[in-house]
Amino acid sequence: MQNTAPQETTETQKAGIIQMIGVHKWYGEFHVLKDINLLVDQGERIVICGPSGSGKSTLIRCINRLEEHQQGQIIVDSVELTSDLKHIEQIRREVGMCFQHFNLFPHLTVLENLTLAPIWVRKVPKAEAEEIGMKYLERVKIPDQAQKFPGQLSGGQQQRVAIARSLCMNPNIMLFDEPTSALDPEMIKEVLDTMIELAETGMTMICVTHEMGFAKTVANRVIFMDEGQIVEENEPNEFFDNPQHERTKLFLSQILAH
């Protein structure tokens, strides 16, 4: 990471590492994403919120093509996402993703979870992959769990392993799909702390979450989605203190009520 990062930043300091232009998506008859236009700059940290079913997960899953869009353009790191497998592979190598339910591989040890992709996708020697793996395990503060299986860890630990697993691929962009929604309250903090530390390294992050405290401390921009559209986007303080749209106000009042 250290030796490649400086060159890459000079190369890609251009704006718009992710560009979504007029993106539409349908699930059968259901129109999930309606005319999404989103520009994300290198190093930007974006939080997406909105009621369930508003299309926020679908939106970030389009960025690494876990979902296909049917209309519009998505350009990630100057590669356009089409059905071209080469492009998809190239983008998936550069984009890390963490899921709500962690999706660790239960039949592999924690360290094997971390080294799988570097070995098979990046063709890194095993010893080196393990070194990288341990480095990131230390960064998420669980190096002592390396030889355990995911089933033996707590939820918070599992999500931190999942974050470390993505980082081992040395991504430019990290996507988080409700990373703390499946966690017990006392474990949310340890995962958020890890994400805040990651943000401090200058990683480009897009995070679907309802953790408003996290949004306030970390995000450059908060995006509110409803019924497949981006309703409002603003920098966090403006967004929370002075929401413009009725639907945003309603949503904020509902999640901040208790």
Add this chain to the structure above:
Amino acid sequence: MSDQADKAGTTVAKPPPWNDPFVRSIFFQVVAIGLLGYFFYSIFDNTLSNMAKSGVSTGFAFLTREAGFGILMSLIEYDETHTYGRTFFVGLLNTAIVAFCGIILATILGFVIGIARLSNNWLVSKLATVYIEIIRNIPLLLQIIFWSVAVLQALPDPQNSIKYGESFFLNNRGLFLPKPIFEDGFGLVTIAFLVAIAAIVYIKRWARQRQEQSGDQFPVFLTSVALITGLPLLVFLAMGMPISWEYSALERFSFVGGSNIIPEFMALLWALTMYTAAFIAEIVRSGIQAVSHGQTEAARALGLRNGPTLRLVIIPQAMRVIIPPLTSQYLNLTKNSSLATAIGYPDLVSVFMGTTLNQTGQAVEIVAMTMAVYLTFSLGISAIMNWYNKRVALVER
């Protein structure tokens, strides 16, 4: 709670014995064992006294007597002059060979059809579905008789055989193929084959070490295939092809020489394979579907392609769901092979429990021996599969 803690040392008051759950459970278990013991004793006693009344001798002496009947197919040397004991082994081996071949073929066919059923290709998945729904919903006995009577017996007679060149003949007496006769120098080909296997083991280890050091992947599988076929072939050619074939030839009404696979064997093996494969296909499909879609997504998000995703993430997890019901299917196939009797394939039940039992009348001994064989086969298969299952099991907590 605190009351009891204060009175530590004093014992809890005992209920009367007829209300004590411990005493009750002992009592009922003793009664159950007693009844069971009496049941078996009375059966045993009854059998012995009946046999004594009708003058049937007991014991295994009949096994050394001459059998005096021929058997259609035998893997070991056998003719009418051999003993009843020999008929037991002939039948046992015939059962074993059909079960062994059936398990291997059904596994391959089942995995292929199971994966085909999950294919994104509409035609492929529908064909697999149609296969499964037809085959598994028709009784196996009917299928065995179908292949035997409707297909293989309907083949032409030897004079009008279906020929493949002048070496393979298919007719209603079975499939006739050339028999290899090994000449001097063939030993070297065998040695070359063994050398190839050793080389593959070495290359596999070398490739892993190289991967660990440099990260480069080596096409181990393709190299292995090339080695295991190429090396023996090269030696074979270099030695001047030290093998000759004994061809089957038509003499009057039937074929002489060469090797022959009898139609009863083909029909039974084919029916067992197809039938069991349909069940295995469903087991494989359910096993793969039991792995949550999140696993595929996580692998894809990391940049893994479809092949490695299936091989490194999905299959290892699917196997632990697949193995226990797969074991049952192997057991079913082995036991179902006893339906061979219906088409006259000389398996253990047909030869030993059929002809031998009829000729000797030693029902108890013969039935017991036959049951013991199936029990041994089944427990053996279970043991192997349980061992494998333990190896692929997940560690949780």
